[in-house]
Amino acid sequence: MISILIAASVGLVVSILLTPYLIRFFSKQGFGQEIREEGPEGHKSKRGTPTMGGVAIIVAMVVGYFVAHLVDYWRGSSEGPTASALLVLFLSVGLGLVGFLDDFIKIRKQRNLGLNKTAKLVGQLVVAVAFAFLVLQFPDANGLTPASQHLSYARDIALIFFPIPIFVLFCYLLVSAWSNAVNFTDGLDGLAGGAGAMVLATYVVISFWQARLSCVEAFQPACYNVRDPLDLAVVAAAATGACIGFLWWNAAPAKIFMGDTGSLALGGLVAGLSMTTRTELLAIVIGGLFVVEMISVVLQIAVFRTTRKRLFRMAPFHHHFELAGWAETTVIIRFWLLAATCCMFGLGLFYSEQLGLGGG
Template sequence: MRNILIAAAVSLLLSMAGTPLAIRLFARRGYGQNIREEGPSGHYDKRGTPTMGGTVIVIAALIGYFTAHLMTFFSSTPEPPTVSALLVLFLMTGLGLVGFLDDFIKIYKQRSLGLRSGAKALGQLIVGAVFAVLCVQFPNAYDITPAETRLSFLRDFGPASIGIVAFTIWVLFIIVGFSNAVNLTDGLDGLASGATGVVLASYVLIGNWQLRNSCTAALGPNCYVVRDPLDLAVVAAAVLGALVGFLWWNAPPAKIFMGDTGSLALGGVIAGLAVTTRTQLLLVVLAGLPVIITASVIIQVGFFKMTGKRVFRMAPLQHHFELKGWAETTIVVRFWLIAALCAAAALGLFYLEWMPKQ
């Protein structure tokens, strides 16, 4: 618990203090947001707002996590970083770098599109494949690896392994899907920050619960076979702290945008936590808002190709409500509430199997 508090506090302070410095630096260098012409007209006022704020989130989270572990070396029981946590941080940082390249090209070429879709997808796939393969390595003293080649919901399920190839493809689907889902959610000031924040807060609770009911501590019918549950909670807390500090400046009206640097990194970290905590399918409910927003894009594109007509005035879904006349802050707050309800439902499902059976 001490590491969780230290990681969250350090990353929060660094992010809150570092973001205004980034705003001034990016503004001085002209690292401003370009706005797509076909977007809602109200977004033109945001043109030139500093972007790439996700760099602050990633750096603050990394410093917060490693500071928490560094502090333990001054105690009687040092706690070095764990493999599971380092893998999730690698995934976050790797996808953040892909997003950084995308953002930088947008700024350098002064256009709303950065990396070509193929190059962007390739970067995500390379980082994701390395993560997936390494996740089934590094067994601990109890022969538990950061992940197993199995599907999971509240824990791993199924009679047997699906094999390393199928598992890698499945993990890549999760990583690419959720990193792009958070990217689609990042369309209004503070929307992606708040939606991802409730997911990270949930993983702090999940990691703590898995630690208290770990099969390595007390074998029981519902115990969890998770390699490093507490340290995964520390990762979630570090990123959450950095995200809250950033949201202070990203809330409407935003002084800075996270850009693809932030959205891809955040999508990667929640995907990585889902794989390493063995809650892959639960993430669909836990991150329900990004899933709904992504589904709106799929429905819009698919229906238009089949019929030539649109279901929504514009996709992603948040822009549909903008064009209906909803104020941006109204959409953001209401979508935050939806995100919180999805997270609460997922946590309810997670704890359901521990309810007394009549």
């Protein structure tokens, strides 16, 4: 528990102190955000706001995680970083690098489009496939690997097993879906950062609960076969603190945007945590806001291509409400409430599943 608190605290402090430095540095370099011409009129004033602030989230998360382990080492703990946590960090940082390249190209070419779709998908593919192969390695003393080839809800579903090629494809689809879903949500000041912090905080609770009821520690009704759940809680806590620290500067009116650097990294975290905690289907509920934002884009494209009419005034659909006359802060706060509701509902489903199997 102390490691979780240290990781969250360090992530928060590093993020809140590093972000203003990045604001000054990126401003001097002219690393300003380009704005979609067809977007809400109020967004035109945001042109030139520094972007790539996701660097602060990634650095703070990594520093928070390793400082927590250093403190553990000084306190005499023999446990170091685990395979599960390091692989989730790898996935997040790898996708963050893809997003960084995307942001950098936008800035250099002064346009709202960075990497083309093919290059972006290839970058996500390389990181996701590497993660897929590695996450089935590194068995512990009980034979548990960081992820399993079973589909999961609140634990592995025994009847649904993926052969290796299907698992790799499934992993790629999952990583691509979550990273793009968070990316679509990142369109208003603090929206993705605030919702991301809630989802990650939910995973702190889930992974900590799994550690308390681990089958490895003591076999009991409804225990969890998850490798390194406590260390996954440390990663999620460090990332939660990093998001909250960044949100201090990213909340409306934003002094800096996270850019694709941050949104792809956060999407990778959600995907990685869902696989390593065996909650892939449950994550759809926990990250419900991100899912709905992605669905709004898919529906907009599908309806327009079939009928040549628009389902929403603009997609992702948070812009629909802006164009309908809602103030930006109203949209953000109400969507934060939706995100919080999804997280609470997801936690309720997780706990009720455990109760249903005879846990307490």
